[in-house]
Every structure is written in C-alpha cells, then in structure tokens.
Amino acid sequence: MSNVDRYxxxxxxxxxxxxxxxxxxxxxxxxSWNGYLFADYYYDTEYEYFCIRNQCGTYDICPxxxxxISGKDAEAMLNRMITRDMGKLGMNRVMYTVWCTDEGxxxxxxxxxxxAEDRFMLTCGSPCTAWLRKSAYGFGDVTxxxxxxxxxxxxxxxxxxCAVLKKMGLEGIENAKAFDIMYFPFQxxxxxxxxxxxxxxxxxxxxxPSELAxxxxxxxxxxxxxxxxxxxxxxxxxxxxxEAGFIMPYVDFTEALKTVYFEHDQTPFELQLGWLVDxxxxxxxxxxxxxxxxQRGPKWTLTRLNIEGNWPAEDAIMYDSKGCKTEIGYVTSAxxxxxxxxxxxxxxxxxEYLNGELWAEIYRAKDLRQYRRMxxxxxxxxxxxxxxxxxxxxxxxF
Amino acid sequence: xxxxxxxxxxxxxxxxxxxxxxxxxGQNVLVLEAAEAPGGLAQYREFxxxxxxxxxxxxxxxxxxxxxxxxxxxxxxxxxxxxxxxLRNSGEHVAVRADGLSGxxxxxxxxxxxxxxxxxRFAAALAPFWEKTMPRIGSSKAADLLTFAHMGLKxxxxxxDDMREFMRxxxxxxRDLADEFFEDDLVKAVLCWDGLIGSKMAPxxxxxxxxxxxxxxxGASGGGHAVPVGGxxxxxxxxxxxxEAAGATVRLGAAVERIDxxxxxxxxxxxxxxxxxxxxxxxxxxxxxxxxxxxxxDLLGVEHLDIGFTNRIRRLRCDGFVGKLHLALSDAPExxxxxxxxxxxxxxxxxxxxxxAFDDAKYGGLPEHPVMEIVVPSVHDPALAPAGQHVLxxxxxxVPYALKGGWxxxxxxxxxxxxxxxxxAYAPGIREEIVFAEFLSPAxxxxxxxxxxxxxxxxxxxxxxxxxxxxTFGAAQYATPVAGLYLCGASCHPAGxxxxxxxxxxxxxxxx
Numbered sequence: 056m057s058n059v060d061r062y063x064x065x066x067x068x069x070x071x072x073x074x075x076x077x078x079x080x081x082x083x084x085x086x087s088w089n090g091y092l093f094a095d096y097y098y099d100t101e102y103e104y105f106c107i108r109n110q111c112g113t114y115d116i117c118p119x120x121x122x123x124i125s126g127k128d129a130e131a132m133l134n135r136m137i138t139r140d141m142g143k144l145g146m147n148r149v150m151y152t153v154w155c156t157d158e159g160x161x162x163x164x165x166x167x168x169x170x171a172e173d174r175f176m177l178t179c180g181s182p183c184t185a186w187l188r189k190s191a192y193g194f195g196d197v198t199x200x201x202x203x204x205x206x207x208x209x210x211x212x213x214x215x216x217c218a219v220l221k222k223m224g225l226e227g228i229e230n231a232k233a234f235d236i237m238y239f240p241f242q243x244x245x246x247x248x249x250x251x252x253x254x255x256x257x258x259x260x261x262x263x264p265s266e267l268a269x270x271x272x273x274x275x276x277x278x279x280x281x282x283x284x285x286x287x288x289x290x291x292x293x294x295x296x297x298e299a300g301f302i303m304p305y306v307d308f309t310e311a312l313k314t315v316y317f318e319h320d321q322t323p324f325e326l327q328l329g330w331l332v333d334x335x336x337x338x339x340x341x342x343x344x345x346x347x348x349x350q351r352g353p354k355w356t357l358t359r360l361n362i363e364g365n366w367p368a369e370d371a372i373m374y375d376s377k378g379c380k381t382e383i384g385y386v387t388s389a390x391x392x393x394x395x396x397x398x399x400x401x402x403x404x405x406x407e408y409l410n411g412e413l414w415a416e417i418y419r420a421k422d423l424r425q426y427r428r429m430x431x432x433x434x435x436x437x438x439x440x441x442x443x444x445x446x447x448x449x450x451x452x453f
Numbered sequence: 454x455x456x457x458x459x460x461x462x463x464x465x466x467x468x469x470x471x472x473x474x475x476x477x478x479g480q481n482v483l484v485l486e487a488a489e490a491p492g493g494l495a496q497y498r499e500f501x502x503x504x505x506x507x508x509x510x511x512x513x514x515x516x517x518x519x520x521x522x523x524x525x526x527x528x529x530x531x532x533x534x535x536x537x538x539x540l541r542n543s544g545e546h547v548a549v550r551a552d553g554l555s556g557x558x559x560x561x562x563x564x565x566x567x568x569x570x571x572x573x574r575f576a577a578a579l580a581p582f583w584e585k586t587m588p589r590i591g592s593s594k595a596a597d598l599l600t601f602a603h604m605g606l607k608x609x610x611x612x613x614d615d616m617r618e619f620m621r622x623x624x625x626x627x628r629d630l631a632d633e634f635f636e637d638d639l640v641k642a643v644l645c646w647d648g649l650i651g652s653k654m655a656p657x658x659x660x661x662x663x664x665x666x667x668x669x670x671x672g673a674s675g676g677g678h679a680v681p682v683g684g685x686x687x688x689x690x691x692x693x694x695x696x697e698a699a700g701a702t703v704r705l706g707a708a709v710e711r712i713d714x715x716x717x718x719x720x721x722x723x724x725x726x727x728x729x730x731x732x733x734x735x736x737x738x739x740x741x742x743x744x745x746x747x748x749x750x751d752l753l754g755v756e757h758l759d760i761g762f763t764n765r766i767r768r769l770r771c772d773g774f775v776g777k778l779h780l781a782l783s784d785a786p787e788x789x790x791x792x793x794x795x796x797x798x799x800x801x802x803x804x805x806x807x808x809x810a811f812d813d814a815k816y817g818g819l820p821e822h823p824v825m826e827i828v829v830p831s832v833h834d835p836a837l838a839p840a841g842q843h844v845l846x847x848x849x850x851x852v853p854y855a856l857k858g859g860w861x862x863x864x865x866x867x868x869x870x871x872x873x874x875x876x877x878a879y880a881p882g883i884r885e886e887i888v889f890a891e892f893l894s895p896a897x898x899x900x901x902x903x904x905x906x907x908x909x910x911x912x913x914x915x916x917x918x919x920x921x922x923x924x925t926f927g928a929a930q931y932a933t934p935v936a937g938l939y940l941c942g943a944s945c946h947p948a949g950x951x952x953x954x955x956x957x958x959x960x961x962x963x964x965x
Contacts, residue, residue: 157760338721338757
C-alpha cells in the first residue's frame with residue numbers, strides 16, 4: 056500500500072472549523088455542501104433547534120459561496136445584476152436580494168454586503184462565478200474574487216448571542232441593528248460581524264480570515280460556555296428557517312440556470328419575493344420580463360400554510376377538495392413547529408386556486424405501514440415566527 | 454422635442470440605404486459618420502498619394518429593390534459585369550461568365566450547366582427571404598406565421614426531387630459539393646470561392662458555406678460580379694446623393710461617442726446620441742449600422758441590457774479572416790495568358806490550397822501560401838492612379854484577426870511579401886511595377902473602419918448566426934431590447950457584402 060491517497064481530489068474539503076466540529080459531532084452525522092464536509096447534526100436535531108430558539112448555537116457557513124466584488128464599477132455591475140436597488144444599500148449594511156435570468160426567473164438568492172464605496176461581498180448558496188463573470192462583462196473596473204476558502208464564516212444564532220459577543224469583548228455590538236456590519240480587532244486581524252442569519256431569530260454572522268477560524272471558535276465557545284452554546288447542523292437550520300418563512304434553493308425553488316424542465320423554475324413573484332423587485336430602478340437584468348410577469352400575475356404562488364392535525368405534510372400533493380378533484384400544487388417544505396405548536400408548510404400552489412379550499416394529501420408510515428390522510432390547509436399571511444427579539448436593538452441581556 | 458425622427462449611426466451602404474428609405478417615408482433623418490467620406494468599407498481610400506482603392510472592390514448581388522426604390526440609376530449608378538477568372542500557372546485560365554464555364558475540360562463545362570441551373574433554382578427559392586424580416590420563433594403574429602408559411606411553400610415549390618436535394622446539400626462542405634460535379638482542381642477551387650470568402654470556413658468546413666453561396670447567387674446577375682461604371686466610388690456617391698435627395702442630412706466626420714438612453718416605465722429607451730465632441734443630438738429612434746459588439750457594448754453600455762443577451766453579443770463570432778492588399782503600380786499588371794486584367798482574378802489552384810491556407814490561420818498563424826481574389830480597380834476608374842498607372846486590390850485569405858503574438862509591422866510585411874510572391878507566380882513583372890504597397894490585417898480594418906474583428910459580415914455568416922438567429926435572438930428583427938434602438942448593418946439578416954437588404958429591411962421595421 057502506498058501512502059498516496061489516490062482519491063485525494065475526490066474527497067470532501069474540510070472547513071477551517073472542522074477540528075472543533077469533529078470533536079463535537081458525536082453522531083458522525085455528516086453530509087456535504089458545495090464540496091465541503093458538512094454536519095447534518097452534531098448530537099440531536101431537536102436539541103440543536105431548541106438551542107437556537109432558547110440559548111445560542113453556531114452554524115458553519117464556510118461552504119457558503121462568498122465573493123468579493125470590487126472596483127470603481129462594482130456597484131453598477133451589481134445594480135444591473137440584482138433586482139433590488141444598490142443605491143439604497145448604506146455603508147456597512149447588508150441586503151437580501153435575488154438575481155434573475157433574462158426571462159425573469161430566479162437564479163439564486165443571497166446577500167450583498169457594502170464594505171466600501173467600491174467593495175462589496177456577495178454570498179449565496181451555490182457557486183455563482185460564471186454568472187458573476189457574465190454580469191461583469193462590459194463593465195470597466197470590476198474584480199471578482201472568490202473568497203469562499205479564505206474567509207471563514209460562522210453563523211451565531213439565538214437569544215443569548217448578543218450577550219456572548221459582549222462577553223467576548225465585542226464592544227458596542229449591542230448597537231448593531233438588523234443588517235448592520237461592525238468590525239472588531241481580533242488577534243491583529245479584523246473580525247467582521249453582521250447582524251444577519253437564516254433562523255429568523257436574534258443572531259449574527261462572524262467573518263474571519265480562515266487561519267484565525269479556530270481561535271475565533273475557541274474565544275466564542277469560552278465566552279458562550281454559560282450561555283448554552285452548541286453547534287447545530289443543517290437539519291436544525293432547516294426547522295428554524297421554515298418557521299421564519301425563509302426559502303431554500305433546491306427545496307422551495309429551483310435555480311433557473313440548473314432547471315431541467317421548462318418553467319420548473321420560478322419568478323420572484325411566484326416565490327412571494329416581489330418586494331425585492333424594484334421597478335423604480337431604471338434597468339436591471341430581467342426587468343422587461345419581470346414587468347410582464349408582474350402584470351400577468353404569478354402562475355404559481357409559494358404559500359405559507361397551516362395544516363390541520365399533526366402529520367407533517369412532507370412531499371404532499373395539494374388539492375382543491377377533500378375528494379381530490381383537481382391537483383393544484385405540491386408542498387415544498389413541512390414541519391411540526393415546536394415553537395408555534397402548529398403543523399406548518401410551504402407549498403407551491405397554482406395562483407387561481409388560492410381562494411378556494413386547500414387540501415393536503417399526506418402519507419405517514421407507522422411501523423412501515425403507510426397511512427393516508429387528507430388534511431385541510433389554511434393560508435398564513437405573515438411568516439410563522441417573528442419574535443420581537445430578532446429586531447430589538449439593543450437586544451435583551453442575559 | 455427631438456429635431457430628428459431618426460439618427461442613423463454610420464454612413465456605410467446599409468446606413469445610407471436605411472436613411473434613404475426612412476427619409477422617403479417622410480422622416481426627418483440624420484446620418485452620422487465618423488469618417489470623412491461615406492461608404493464604409495466601400496469608400497475610397499488614398500493609400501499612397503495619387504493611388505486610391507477601396508476595401509470592397511466588386512459587387513455580386515446588390516439589391517435590385519434598393520436600386521429601383523431609391524432610383525440609384527438617376528444618381529449615376531450602373532453596374533458593369535466582370536468575369537471571374539481562376540488563374541492557372543500555365544496561363545490556361547478558367548473563366549466563369551453568365552454564359553458558362555470555359556477553360557476546364559468538356560465534362561466540367563457540361564456539368565457546370567446543370568450545377569448552375571440547380572443552384573439558381575435553390576437561390577431563387579431563397580431569394581425572397583433575404584429581403585424579408587425573419588419571423589420570431591414562437592410568435593403567433595400573422596406576419597410571422599405568414600413568412601414561415603411562405604418559406605415552407607417556396608421550398609415545397611421546388612418539387613420533391615429538388616427539395617430533397619436542397620435539404621441534402623444545404624449544409625454540405627463546399628468541397629463535397631464541388632467534388633460531386635467537377636473534375637478540374639482549379640474549376641472546383643474557383644467555384645468554391647464564393648461560398649467561403651469573408652468567412653472562417655474552408656472547403657472542408659461544414660456549416661453554412663452553401664447557404665452563403667446561395668445568398669451570393671440570389672442577385673440579378675446570378676452571382677456574377679460587377680463593378681460600378683466609373684469605379685467602386687460610384688456606389689457611395691449614388692447612395693449619398695439618393696439619401697440627401699430624399700431629404701436626409703448626412704454629417705461626415707461626426708463620430709458617435711455613445712447612444713443616449715433614458716428610462717420609461719417599460720425600461721430603457723434610446724433617445725439620441727452624444728458625439729465625441731460632446732454634442733448631444735436627440736431623436737425618436739437611433740439606428741446603428743455598426744456591428745453588434747460596437748453598438749451594444751461600446752456605444753450603448755451593458756447596464757441597459759439583460760445579462761444573457763449581453764453575453765450572446767459577446768460570444769458572436771466576429772473574427773475576420775480576410776486581409777487586404779493594395780499595390781500602387783507604375784504600369785498595368787500583366788498576368789500570363791490574360792489580356793487586360795479586367796476581371797476578378799482568383800488565385801487558388803486547388804481546394805487544398807485554400808484548405809492549407811486556412812489550416813495555418815485557424816490556429817492563429819499566417820498562411821505560408823495565401824489564396825486571394827484580385828481586382829485592378831484602376832481599369833474601371835482611371836482616376837484611381839496617375840495617368841497610365843494602376844492600383845491592384847486583393848482580398849487575401851486566410852489572415853487571422855487574432856494572430857498569435859499579435860499584429861505588428863513584421864507580421865504585416867510577412868503577409869505583404871507572401872502575397873506579392875503569390876501574385877508574382879502569375880504576373881512575373883509585378884515586383885518591378887510596385888511603387889507602394891500596403892497590407893491591412895483584419896485588426897487594421899477593425900481600427901480604421903470601426904468594424905469589430907474586421908469581419909466582412911460584422912458577424913460570421915453561418916447556420917447558428919443566420920436568419921432568425923442573426924445576429925442573435927432578441928435582435929434578429931432589427932429592433933433591439935432597448936426601445937428606440939435598431940440595428941441595420943451587416944450583422945443583421947440577411948448578412949454582409951454590398952447588398953443593402955439589411956438597411957432596407959430595418960427601415961421597414963422602423964416604419965411598421
């Protein structure tokens with residue numbers, strides 16, 4: 056046997072936090088995200104979920120794609136690419152947005168950070184280099200750098216997070232409003248903290264050069280020891296984000312550039328993200344098509360549902376009647392919500408049926424035997440869970 | 454209020470044709486031309502004091518409709534047919550005339566009759582569509598459906614045998630077509646030539662060479678070349694006169710810096726231009742005869758366009774493969790076995806000679822043995838050279854726009870030397886007659902004439918950039934994604950060469 060790993064290039068990459076995560080992943084519950092080894096959960100999904108809601112938890116977002124876009128024309132380039140108005144993004148602020156194809160279909164969603172007049176960071180779920188390069192063509196001074204491997208990101212979410220960061224010595228962090236960016240010295244480098252997250256709760260995202268990732272982890276876990284700090288994985292994230300009403304690529308929508316079947320991708324209006332499309336902006340990619348989509352109205356609507364009973368409506372088909380007369384859509388995400396104690400779901404429903412009865416056909420196994428139930432669903436207008444603490448500034452102390 | 458209904462960018466032949474049609478329909482039209490003379494690639498260029506030539510040196514299928522509609526004859530425009538001559542070292546040249554082929558063997562002469570008849574039938578079936586706006590795919594508008602139906606009927610009208618034959622040969626490499634009909638290597642090479650010149654294709658290339666040939670055969674002359682009576686300059690003169698007579702204003706030496714864009718509820722809206730001197734001029738419409746990359750990327754700006762569309766413009770194949778040789782001669786060039794050099798003389802002894810020249814160029818190199826097409830314009834317009842002297846004009850292939858290592862004086866003189874060497878094999882006295890010589894690479898043509906890639910057709914004329922895909926969907930019906938902005942140049946359907954159909958079709962769309 057030689058010592059050379061014949062499969063080295065095929066193996067999943069390890070994030071800079073891996074050494075600590077490995078110790079804590081007592082179930083060895085790993086999957087992957089963008090080529091990185093990535094925890095589904097560490098100990099128990101429900102336990103980690105409750106840490107997010109009641110204490111605090113860390114979620115490794117190193118595999119998330121991060122691009123630094125800089126240069127004199129960087130803002131103009133981004134402004135033409137995304138649907139929101141870059142002119143409304145203040146310095147040291149973060150903005151959630153989508154970007155679309157010429158046909159007005161969502162390529163991906165993500166956040167834009169304004170770090171300087173001529174320097175921005177874009178984060179998104181899947182690699183976006185090709186589209187960014189296409190977007191930059193024709194602009195004079197734009198440099199796109201993929202910093203996914205060099206900038207470590209750690210999401211830190213939950214009610215006690217602000218208290219932990221204060222204890223860690225981040226002076227003034229309590230003044231950060233939602234979507235603010237602040238900077239703190241950390242071991243001779245700069246720790247960037249944004250008040251952002253994917254849980255709908257109070258939370259922050261910490262950004263540090265990869266080589267200091269473990270030092271940051273250690274400092275944070277030392278400060279958080281008495282505040283119930285715990286790493287959480289993809290599974291707990293998925294619960295929290297659904298309660299917050301956030302959508303997931305390849306769960307609630309398909310990325311337009313990867314969609315196989317005709318019109319199986321979505322417009323922002325179909326995802327109820329019309330508020331992200333700023334028609335006051337003179338032009339942006341997809342504007343003409345989006346204007347048409349808006350005028351015509353969405354063919355489908357991603358709808359928040361409250362479903363009777365306690366059977367999670369995972370993968371359920373939606374009908375207009377208990378007797379399943381007409382198929383009108385499908386559930387994309389579903390969960391028995393531990394916090395709001397109801398059976399919630401996101402479902403893609405043909406818009407013309409939204410005013411009628413909505414029924415989910417749910418299957419559930421009991422000891423391998425499948426049972427079927429028709430459950431009545433009602434539309435929920437607001438996100439399921441929006442605690443005041445998510446936006447309170449300063450956040451409550453603990 | 455805008456002073457002008459329409460601004461046309463560029464006074465090349467398509468720009469002028471478009472402007473003339475619009476002015477005749479009552480529009481107030483301004484044509485802005487960066488150069489000091491109209492005509493674009495057909496304009497005269499004094500390349501040495503007293504010696505003048507033009508990039509384009511002959512005409513094969515200038516639109517009869519345009520000639521008639523604009524009354525070009527009244528402005529002194531008439532065409533004089535010239536022979537196409539394939540030069541053979543032995544002096545036994547091949548000549549292609551309207552009445553047949555001579556200089557090959559009897560079998561080839563006989564084959565030519567049936568070949569010419571077949572190709573003419575195909576050319577005639579396609580001819581109406583070069584002067585029509587192409588239908589939008591997926592459109593259910595009556596006009597679009599009608600054009601589709603018309604195209605289908607025209608092909609069906611060929612009859613079963615011809616239609617089957619058309620389907621078979623439409624995408625054949627020129628070599629396969631020539632091999633089927635002819636025996637003589639020189640005959641094959643000469644008949645290939647018009648499917649290939651101006652493109653990045655050689656006899657063995659599949660794609661659109663046969664269609665390009667049929668495009669060139671579609672004119673009144675059936676593919677025969679001609680020179681305007683009095684010289685090439687007469688085309689630009691007549692078009693300028695017709696445009697001005699129709700009431701349009703043509704400003705020379707007025708270079709457009711950018712297309713000005715405002716914003717309507719529905720999106721970007723072109724409303725005028727700013728010149729390089731800072732002057733802004735307002736107009737209801739802006740029509741660009743410039744190539745798509747120059748129009749959309751340089752003059753308009755990508756911020757006004759969708760990203761997908763922008764990148765379709767970016768990846769249009771625009772690299773030219775034709776260099777231009779101009780010789781100032783102290784005397785009439787004498788080609789062995791040829792009397793007066795009145796015709797269009799092709800130096801390409803066999804199809805492989807064309808292929809090998811292409812092989813060098815397609816990897817970014819210079820052809821060891823270039824192939825070319827020569828015209829001696831001073832035979833038709835003695836004013837182009839001092840009394841008794843001449844100019845020689847040659848399209849030299851294949852000369853890559855993207856030369857490995859880049860274009861410089863050394864590369865230009867290499868090409869000049871190889872071109873002269875090639876000509877000298879047929880006209881041994883040529884070197885002693887040269888007073889001055891210039892060689893323009895496609896990169897030179899790009900710089901001097903503002904044509905991206907120095908490409909004859911502004912964008913390669915091939916299947917994937919043809920008909921309703923020309924230059925790309927979203928701009929294939931002359932209108933563009935930006936309201937008020939149109940294209941009318943060689944990158945539009947039908948294509949380049951001196952034809953004028955693109956300018957005419959574009960004007961019709963603007964007036965629709």
